[in-house]
Amino acid sequence: MAFEDIGGIIAMQGFAGLSLFSVLLLMALGLAIIFGQMGVINMAHGEFMTIGAYTIYLFTSLAQAHLPSLAPYSFVIAIGGAFLIAFVVGYLAEYLLIRHLYRRPLDTLLATWGLSLGMQQIFRSTFGAKEVSPEVPEWLLGSFQPVEGIDIPINGVFVMGLTLLVTGVVFILLYRSRWGLCVRATVANRTMSNAVGINTKKVDRLTFAIGCGIAGIAGAAFTTIGSTGPTSGSLYIVDSFLVVTFGGAASLLGTIASAFGIAQTQSITEFFLTGSMAKVLTLLLIVTILMIRPQGLFAAKIRR
Amino acid sequence: MTTKRLPLLSPERGLGSIIALAAVIFVLFPLVFDIFRLNLIGKYLSYAFVAVGLVLLWGYGGILSLGQGVFFGLGGYCMAMFLKLEASDPVSTKIQSTPGIPDFMDWNQLTALPAFWEPFKFLPFALLAMLVIPAALAYVMGAAMFKRRVGGVYFAIITQAVALILSVLIIGQQGYTGGVNGITDLKTLLGWDIRTESAKYILYYANGVLLIGAILVCRHLLSSKLGMLLLALRDKEDRVRFSGYDVANFKIFVFCFAAMLCAVGGALFTLQVGFMSPSFVGIVPSIEMVIFAAVGGRLSLVGAVYGTLLVNFGKTYFSETFPDLWLLLMAALFIGVVLGFPNGLAGLWESHVKPWWRRRGNATRLPVVGEARQGGVMADDKPALRERDGAPVINTTASGVSAMSPSPASPTWRSAN
Numbered sequence: 155m156a157f158e159d160i161g162g163i164i165a166m167q168g169f170a171g172l173s174l175f176s177v178l179l180l181m182a183l184g185l186a187i188i189f190g191q192m193g194v195i196n197m198a199h200g201e202f203m204t205i206g207a208y209t210i211y212l213f214t215s216l217a218q219a220h221l222p223s224l225a226p227y228s229f230v231i232a233i234g235g236a237f238l239i240a241f242v243v244g245y246l247a248e249y250l251l252i253r254h255l256y257r258r259p260l261d262t263l264l265a266t267w268g269l270s271l272g273m274q275q276i277f278r279s280t281f282g283a284k285e286v287s288p289e290v291p292e293w294l295l296g297s298f299q300p301v302e303g304i305d306i307p308i309n310g311v312f313v314m315g316l317t318l319l320v321t322g323v324v325f326i327l328l329y330r331s332r333w334g335l336c337v338r339a340t341v342a343n344r345t346m347s348n349a350v351g352i353n354t355k356k357v358d359r360l361t362f363a364i365g366c367g368i369a370g371i372a373g374a375a376f377t378t379i380g381s382t383g384p385t386s387g388s389l390y391i392v393d394s395f396l397v398v399t400f401g402g403a404a405s406l407l408g409t410i411a412s413a414f415g416i417a418q419t420q421s422i423t424e425f426f427l428t429g430s431m432a433k434v435l436t437l438l439l440i441v442t443i444l445m446i447r448p449q450g451l452f453a454a455k456i457r458r
Numbered sequence: 459m460t461t462k463r464l465p466l467l468s469p470e471r472g473l474g475s476i477i478a479l480a481a482v483i484f485v486l487f488p489l490v491f492d493i494f495r496l497n498l499i500g501k502y503l504s505y506a507f508v509a510v511g512l513v514l515l516w517g518y519g520g521i522l523s524l525g526q527g528v529f530f531g532l533g534g535y536c537m538a539m540f541l542k543l544e545a546s547d548p549v550s551t552k553i554q555s556t557p558g559i560p561d562f563m564d565w566n567q568l569t570a571l572p573a574f575w576e577p578f579k580f581l582p583f584a585l586l587a588m589l590v591i592p593a594a595l596a597y598v599m600g601a602a603m604f605k606r607r608v609g610g611v612y613f614a615i616i617t618q619a620v621a622l623i624l625s626v627l628i629i630g631q632q633g634y635t636g637g638v639n640g641i642t643d644l645k646t647l648l649g650w651d652i653r654t655e656s657a658k659y660i661l662y663y664a665n666g667v668l669l670i671g672a673i674l675v676c677r678h679l680l681s682s683k684l685g686m687l688l689l690a691l692r693d694k695e696d697r698v699r700f701s702g703y704d705v706a707n708f709k710i711f712v713f714c715f716a717a718m719l720c721a722v723g724g725a726l727f728t729l730q731v732g733f734m735s736p737s738f739v740g741i742v743p744s745i746e747m748v749i750f751a752a753v754g755g756r757l758s759l760v761g762a763v764y765g766t767l768l769v770n771f772g773k774t775y776f777s778e779t780f781p782d783l784w785l786l787l788m789a790a791l792f793i794g795v796v797l798g799f800p801n802g803l804a805g806l807w808e809s810h811v812k813p814w815w816r817r818r819g820n821a822t823r824l825p826v827v828g829e830a831r832q833g834g835v836m837a838d839d840k841p842a843l844r845e846r847d848g849a850p851v852i853n854t855t856a857s858g859v860s861a862m863s864p865s866p867a868s869p870t871w872r873s874a875n
Contacts, residue, residue: 271792392741433626434627444612
């Protein structure tokens with residue numbers, strides 16, 4: 155009996171860690187492309203997630219009002235919509251703002267912080283200051299019990315599955331597609347890529363937009379876990395940056411590994427300590443490791 | 459760009475603008491504003507310490523720290539801890555279940571003063587801690603990162619994470635730090651009531667004197683070899699390193715110095731406002747402090763003060779009257795300063811106001827300038843020149859004259875027109 159309890163606790167704890175891992179990874183994937191590959195500090199990354207979340211809110215409330223029969227599927231369609239809208243906004247942001255600042259990374263940081271403030275205000279004016287939570291379809295609610303005493307929430311499984319899917323797609327895009335080849339070439343050597351006929355400006359714009367689109371998907375997925383407010387994006391931003399930096403900026407595998415490590419550390423410390431102390435300890439650990447090993451877990455093989 | 463920036467460095471320049479700033483702080487503001495507004499300005503001026511530190515660190519050193527709020531907060535908390543202990547003597551806290559400890563500790567069921575609070579009963583220790591703790595933290599962070607040649611973006615992200623850690627820690631440890639509310643109800647400094655009007659005047663002036671002093675010290679640092687080296691390592695770090703300098707040590711020094719400036723600002727903030735809370739420590743205030751320096755001009759010590767004042771006036775005004783507009787305006791400010799005016803107000807002053815002023819001045823003095831310098835360039839002056847120059851240049855042809863004259867004379871002449 156006692157042994158089964160402990161087993162159950164370990165299983166639940168493991169699941170909590172995995173769930174946090176998928177959340178962190180989904181958050182960081184878009185940034186891994188934008189910051190890791192392009193080297194652009196997008197402080198408005200969290201707001202692109204919020205765009206995704208509000209898109210879900212808008213889609214599901216519209217579907218409920220006008221097409222109630224579609225309601226169970228509208229969530230899946232809305233995730234596509236979240237990607238598209240975040241993609242378009244990201245494309246515009248790159249065109250209007252980011253492309254002027256590629257040579258000044260620290261200034262990009264300030265400008266995108268400004269962008270994030272502006273977006274927060276726009277959210278507040280449009281959707282109100284109160285937090286909203288979209289109607290989650292019924293098949294995402296509740297939990298299932300594979301064994302007696304183990305409760306696994308379905309929305310956690312859904313986020314995990316989505317993370318797996320998005321990570322897979324990003325991998326294929328980056329390492330098996332024409333666009334991925336262009337991105338990696340541009341990252342490796344911009345001048346040479348230009349010389350062999352890659353339109354690097356176009357690649358930049360598309361890369362940034364895709365990164366933002368993935369952020370939109372992440373935000374959409376998070377609506378199943380928590381509610382969305384105008385400033386919820388700012389909660390994610392430091393975590394996302396730390397995940398990407400800790401993993402070694404240019405490495406997608408590193409991002410996955412660091413998201414896993416951070417999630418497990420945090421969920422294990424959370425078991426023994428209060429939430430805020432667990433957060434402090436985890437962050438402190440990451441910062442200390444980054445100070446000792448600034449290149450992160452998986453260092454890119456480039457000469458500095 | 460570089461040639462434009464260099465004049466800001468030269469030691470004989472900029473004293474006038476510091477005197478003007480002192481006049482504004484010490485004479486103009488007290489005359490124009492009542493004590494309530496003046497106290498508000500005093501609060502802004504305590505932020506200006508951070509902005510001045512950032513000019514050194516970011517403008518000249520090229521090191522962007524997004525964690526200056528940490529040092530501001532540490533300084534402020536050191537001062538607040540001392541004041542809080544003084545305010546919670548056993549007599550005035552006798553209604554508590556444990557008299558003699560700060561009220562928030564009592565609310566959190568603490569029955570004794572935590573050990574790390576004990577030494578803050580003594581002002582000298584509190585003042586020392588206010589300077590030493592931020593500097594020590596800055597030293598540890600700086601030494602860990604600059605020695606490993608971590609800079610730029612990574613440094614910014616890590617300092618930001620430190621800001622997050624400290625604010626989460628302060629909020630989480632409510633019993634020891636006062637939590638979200640911070641340390642409030644500060645009353646006296648060594649028996650001197652800091653809430654009276656006269657105390658507010660005195661603190662305002664003390665703040666002003668310290669700020670001007672800090673600017674003078676920074677100006678001295680920048681006009682010394684250190685300033686030159688900072689600029690050099692911002693622009694071409696490797697070359698400075700190859701010249702035999704230990705780049706990391708200079709960066710660490712500037713980071714620690716800026717941290718101490720922030721701490722002084724934080725302590726003055728606590729004294730003038732009467733409380734300290736984690737809302738001045740986290741990520742958002744830390745980035746806002748960067749925008750103070752950016753708006754004022756990241757290369758101008760005096761500009762940073764004006765930038766701080768302007769942004770905060772704007773914030774107070776807009777968040778009172780048009781709360782919806784403020785964030786949008788702030789967004790425009792961030793983007794505009796970065797895209798349009800990288801050198802901020804000071805840059806605009808240097809590139810637009812000053813030349814315009816000079817043009818205006820020269821237009822009235824033109825005859826004088828013409829008399830002294832125009833010789834040789836204008837046709838009707840040529841005979842006079844030949845006569846004046848006399849025999850040695852008697853054979854000089856028109857081409858000879860034109861070859862020698864443009865160098866000193868023509869630039870002035872052209873700009874005068």
